[in-house]
Amino acid sequence: MSFTLFPGTRLALARESLAGLSVGDALGAQYFVPAxxxxxxxxxxxxxxxxxWTDDTEQACCLxxxxxxxxxxxxxxxxLLGGVFDPGRGYGPGAVVMLREISNGLPWPxxxxxxxxxxxxCGNGAAMRAAPLGAWHADSLVxxxxxxxxxxxxxxxxxxxxxxxxxxxVAAAVAAAARLNGHKPEPGQLLLAVAAHTPASLVRDGVxxxxxxxxxxxxxxxxxxxxxxxTAQDTVPFALWxxxxxxxxxxxxxxxxxxxxxxxxxxxxxxxxxxxxxxxxDGIPPAWLAAREPLPAxxxxxxxD
Numbered sequence: 001m002s003f004t005l006f007p008g009t010r011l012a013l014a015r016e017s018l019a020g021l022s023v024g025d026a027l028g029a030q031y032f033v034p035a036x037x038x039x040x041x042x043x044x045x046x047x048x049x050x051x052x053w054t055d056d057t058e059q060a061c062c063l064x065x066x067x068x069x070x071x072x073x074x075x076x077x078x079x080l081l082g083g084v085f086d087p088g089r090g091y092g093p094g095a096v097v098m099l100r101e102i103s104n105g106l107p108w109p110x111x112x113x114x115x116x117x118x119x120x121x122c123g124n125g126a127a128m129r130a131a132p133l134g135a136w137h138a139d140s141l142v143x144x145x146x147x148x149x150x151x152x153x154x155x156x157x158x159x160x161x162x163x164x165x166x167x168x169x170v171a172a173a174v175a176a177a178a179r180l181n182g183h184k185p186e187p188g189q190l191l192l193a194v195a196a197h198t199p200a201s202l203v204r205d206g207v208x209x210x211x212x213x214x215x216x217x218x219x220x221x222x223x224x225x226x227x228x229x230x231t232a233q234d235t236v237p238f239a240l241w242x243x244x245x246x247x248x249x250x251x252x253x254x255x256x257x258x259x260x261x262x263x264x265x266x267x268x269x270x271x272x273x274x275x276x277x278x279x280x281x282d283g284i285p286p287a288w289l290a291a292r293e294p295l296p297a298x299x300x301x302x303x304x305d
Contacts (some may be wrong), residue, residue, distance in 0.1 A: 007069060009061050014064050017134070018060055018295070020272040021056070023051075023284055024253075025053050025272070026052060027047075027254060027291075028266070029090070030047040037243055050291060055125075055270040057269070057299060060129040060131070065080060068194050071150060071264050074150055074151070081154070081155070082099050082104075084296075094123070095155070098121075108154050112230045120161065123231060124161075127167065128187070128235075128270055130270075131272075131273025131276075131277060132273065132277075133147060134175075134274075139175070141173050141177075143195040145166050150167065163233075164232025166198050167240060168240065168270055174194065175274050176277040176278065177249060178278055180237075184242075184248065187247075191207065191208075201233070207237050207240060210240060225238055225262075226262030226264075229262060240270070240271070242257055243271040248279065265266040
């Protein structure tokens with residue numbers, strides 16, 4: 001990387017990524033309502049506002065509120081997650097149990113390690129919130145990967161869950177760096193950069209496969225997974241393939257996730273957060289931003305306006 005980021009710039013990049021993540025999440029979630037037809041989005045028609053966001057955005061807001069210089073503050077992040085989480089936002093049963101334990105004082109390393117009978121979670125939760133952290137670390141993919149792992153470990157002790165968080169963090173860092181450098185990477189180039197910094201895992205294998213895939217959206221979802229299993233390995237490769245393919249086109253990226261079915265709020269959140277790290281707020285349709293439920297005031301974090 002050939003630039004240095006100051007704290008204000010880092011935070012601005014992270015907030016823009018959060019905007020893309022949250023709009024993708026909120027819009028994607030509308031297609032769990034049978035009356036809303038995914039095909040309409042391809043023609044520019046969106047569901048009626050407002051669009052409530054889900055646990056994807058709530059966790060990402062906690063992450064952004066925790067960001068500061070130095071290593072990612074895992075204890076502060078865990079405390080905030082446990083303090084504000086709303087089970088009605090669509091958290092899975094395992095996450096609800098874990099976050100209740102954390103809010104009741106159980107240290108996060110114990111809560112995360114105990115999940116799923118001691119296997120730890122390989123779910124897509126760490127990945128769906130990770131893009132703003134990558135935008136914050138746009139000047140170093142090495143740091144992005146290391147901090148992505150730290151942030152993931154708060155709730156995901158399984159290697160696949162951690163790898164998913166790392167992959168999305170690195171993808172957002174590449175996307176934001178490309179914006180600052182004025183250079184758009186080819187889709188395969190972006191994905192191979194992600195794979196190079198992702199731990200050995202099924203997630204990394206999927207990202208490598210995605211890097212060489214040149215077919216259409218429907219086939220990509222079939223081959224790479226559309227999040228139907230809610231695991232990192234079934235979610236992250238496809239969401240990042242979409243982001244890499246539509247890096248300059250936020251609406252097209254979100255639409256590709258929506259029409260592919262599966263865990264559409266999460267794939268749209270991941271792709272939306274990565275793409276917005278590259279396009280900034282200008283890439284997100286203003287009407288979509290206005291339709292999204294406002295983010296909580298505490299997202300800004302202490303001492304920030």
